[in-house]
Amino acid sequence: MDTAARHSILVGIDGSQSALHAARWAAEEASERQVPVRLFHACVVPPMGPHVTTVTTAAMIESLVEQGHHWLRRAREEVRAAVPELTVRTDLRVGPAAGEIIDESAKSRLVVLGSRGLGGFKGMLVGSVSVGVAAHGHCPVVVVRGRMPDDPPPEAGPxxxxxxxxxxxxxxxxxxxxxxxxxxxxxxxxxxxxxxxxxxxxxxxxxxxxxxxxxxxxxxxxxxxxxxxxxxxxxxxxxxxxxxxxxxxxxxxxxxxxxxxxxxxxxxxxxxxxxxxxxxxxxxxxxxxxxxxxxxxx
Ligand SMILES: Nc1ncnc2c1ncn2[C@@H]1O[C@H](COP(=O)(O)OP(=O)(O)OP(=O)(O)O)[C@@H](O)[C@H]1O
Ligand SMILES: [Mg+2]
The missing domain is CATH 3.40.50.12370 (Rossmann fold)
Structure with missing residues (x-):
């Protein structure tokens, strides 16, 4: 892992609104700390039984990866719009989200996540990836929240x-x-x-x-x-x-x-x-x- 990654702020991107709030929050933070932002997507492949052919599995992974890259591009646009001069890098790995992000946290300055993701359900207050990474991450972890799920975080106050x-x-x-x-x-x-x-x-x-x-x-x-x-x-x-x-x-x-x-x-x-x-x-x-x-x- 290069030193740039070690000093960067990693943001977990999963296609959710909450993750985009996290990306914008991280952009401001990175601009204050004068470090790069690394937008990261863990491409989670659902378990598939023996009735699914290898060809189908490969095609599915391919489309999940394609979708992940699309989410990363979208997040990069948000970050660039928030802080145009920022150095932004995107990365995708295939694997379980919390585990991959916890691994990456060992090489990051800070990890920033949304409070909710694409999973979850109405009334759920915080997602399992956020809690898992906050519990077991190797660097400080910020979970970006607002008053209600999907609300942007407050910008002022103590x-x-x-x-x-x-x-x-x-x-x-x-x-x-x-x-x-x-x-x-x-x-x-x-x-x-x-x-x-x-x-x-x-x-x-x-x-x-x-x-x-x-x-x-x-x-x-x-x-x-x-x-x-x-x-x-x-x-x-x-x-x-x-x-x-x-x-x-x-x-x-x-x-x-x-x-x-x-x-x-x-x-x-x-x-x-x-x-x-x-x-x-x-x-x-x-x-x-x-x-x-x-x-x-x-
Ligand atoms: N596959 C992923 N890759 C990168 N970051 C992720 C991924 N999944 C979740 N995250 C990060 O974690 C945040 C919270 O999502 P999380 O998955 O914990 O909640 P959820 O999807 O609502 O619930 P759950 O997955 O526990 O059913 C997201 O906003 C995002 O920052
Ligand atoms: Mg999720």
Whole structure:
């Protein structure tokens, strides 16, 4: 793989409207980061039983490949229209979509996908390729979403980042500062510190906890955590929010009107081998703006 691919932003193209939104989002991103865009289609060949002849199979693959190239050309036109000076490359591989994109993510700077594809059904909130790549990709993955399926993503508003104090969370914080700086957007750093539903477990909690002191401690920890990044990105206007709530609720609330929400692939909870924590997973389903899932570099 050449270095150009390693530095490029890969966009998954499958002929859907959502993938075209992803391509346009990636074009703006690539223009900020001054890297090429690589439009990528995995040509998925459906399993065929023994009643299908080899000739039919070959003809079918040929027409699927032809269709894939057509979708890639269409996406390239969109990208060129959005940012004419951008370097754009198209690539097609025959194979399962999530697997092929996860492989390619190891050689990419960033992967950008739509939230929905050509499959799915009415009421489905996010597609399996998007969730699979967000869970197992080797680089940061952005799933481009709007308020409703097929809506374009919002273009203005703050960047919101979830800070949980974990190593994975630190990678997310760096990514969020970069994005806020590019976008000249306010960065809202959200730290929620009660990862249980208080209402359900209230009886079990000790009664003599001084919640105000806990909140103060958590605020101080958040400031300390962000101090280095503040220095590195003095241009970014930072707002800190410390909430006694579950992360997903706090983040979704803060992300109302945001243009991007950034989270680590998983947080302090979860189990080894789990690709995505529950917060990241839920945001992929419910956010009204693009979600960036970030993991530390291998
Ligand atoms: N074959 C593919 N090649 C490249 N990118 C793809 C492919 N399939 C999906 N994608 C990417 O993933 C995004 C989400 O599509 P996904 O396939 O996850 O949802 P879906 O088709 O609605 O549901 P599902 O396939 O899970 O039934 C697309 O917008 C596109 O960016
Ligand atoms: Mg699909």
């Amino acid at each position: 960047v919101v980042v979830g800070v949980d104090g974990s190593a994975v969370g630190d990678a997310a914080v760096e990514f969020a500062f970069e994005e806020a700086s590019f976008r000249q957007a306010v960065l809202v750093a959200v730290h929620t510190w009660l990862d249980v539903s208080v209402a359900d477990t209230w009886a079990a909690l000790p009664r003599d906890i001084d919640w105000d002191s806990v909140a103060e401690d958590e605020s101080r920890l958040l400031s300390e955590r962000l101090a280095g990044w503040r220095e590195k990105f003095p241009d970014v206007e930072l707002r800190q929010r410390v909430l006694r709530d579950r992360p997903v609720r706090g983040l979704l609330e803060e992300a109302e009107g945001a243009q991007l929400i950034v989270v680590g692939s998983r947080g302090r909870g979860g189990i080894v081998g789990m690709g995505l924590g529950s917060t990241s997973q839920s945001l992929l389903h419910h956010s009204a703006c693009p979600v960036a899932v970030v993991r530390p570099e291998a």
